Amino acid sequence: xxxxTQTPRYLIKTRGQQVTLSCSPISGHRSVSWYQQTPGQGLxxxxxxxxxxxxxxxxxxxxxxxxxxSNSRSEMNVSTLELGDSALYLCASSPxxxxxxxxxxxxxxxxxxx
Amino acid sequence: xQSVTQLGSHVSVxxxxxxxxxxxxxxxxxxxxxxxxxxxxxxxxLLLKYTSAATLVxxxxxxxxxxxxSETSFHLTKPSAHMSDAAEYFCAVSANFGNEKLTFGxxxxxxxxx
Numbered sequence: 001x002x003x004x005t006q007t008p009r010y011l012i013k014t015r016g017q018q019v020t021l022s023c024s025p026i027s028g029h030r031s032v033s034w035y036q037q038t039p040g041q042g043l044x045x046x047x048x049x050x051x052x053x054x055x056x057x058x059x060x061x062x063x064x065x066x067x068x069x070s071n072s073r074s075e076m077n078v079s080t081l082e083l084g085d086s087a088l089y090l091c092a093s094s095p096x097x098x099x100x101x102x103x104x105x106x107x108x109x110x111x112x113x114x
Numbered sequence: 115x116q117s118v119t120q121l122g123s124h125v126s127v128x129x130x131x132x133x134x135x136x137x138x139x140x141x142x143x144x145x146x147x148x149x150x151x152x153x154x155x156x157x158x159x160l161l162l163k164y165t166s167a168a169t170l171v172x173x174x175x176x177x178x179x180x181x182x183x184s185e186t187s188f189h190l191t192k193p194s195a196h197m198s199d200a201a202e203y204f205c206a207v208s209a210n211f212g213n214e215k216l217t218f219g220x221x222x223x224x225x226x227x228x
Contacts, residue, residue, distance in 0.1 A: 004157070033215070033216075035216075035218075042218060042219075042220045042221060043204065043206075043216075043218035043221075044218075045215045045216065045217070048215060056215050058215070090157055090158065092158075102160055102163065103160070103216065104160075105150075105157035105158040105159070106157050107155075107156055107157045108156075108157050
């Protein structure tokens with residue numbers, strides 16, 4: 001079974017631009033979660049989607065948004081980029097229907113904001 | 115609310131020596147606890163998880179962890195360190211049914227001395 005894939009792997013943007021990151025979950029998984037990893041703040045939960053609906057949300061400003069498609073693929077968007085948005089963005093997928101399902105992580109997208 | 119504290123941001127052990135990485139949790143409900151490993155430029159890989167079935171949990175690569183409710187701890191151990199164990203290790207907690215949000219500790223970087 002193929003793992004979680006994220007595209008692109010690396011991205012360079014400038015302040016004020018917007019960016020869209022993509023995540024393809026493991027086949028059959030309906031839950032996709034997004035995390036931001038930075039040296040200063042560590043790993044922080046952004047949001048989770050299940051069956052095209054946002055089921056949980058972390059404490060990030062409205063510039064961070066996401067969506068999930070009917071095939072469970074997910075995208076996250078960051079508008080009006082700031083220098084502090086430079087981070088590794090990790091996507092994780094799970095079946096999403098158990099009491100707690102193991103999350104499988106992708107390799108991440110490294111975003112650099114100049 | 116749930117949280118985890120990892121004591122020691124950097125740990126160095128000699129090859130063949132015992133590995134002990136510390137994690138203490140705080141949770142208002144019985145928690146689910148996890149240890150993940152991250153190798154450079156990669157995503158997170160699940161080492162093991164505690165979901166209340168057994169207090170001593172065995173994971174991949176020879177790692178194990180013991181859930182101690184009285185100490186609110188879930189320390190990760192491996193009897194004999196190998197050079198390939200050098201990586202960053204994260205303890206994480208989740209306490210919600212049907213909710214995939216993970217709260218991570220700040221991580222411990224493990225260095226193996228030849």
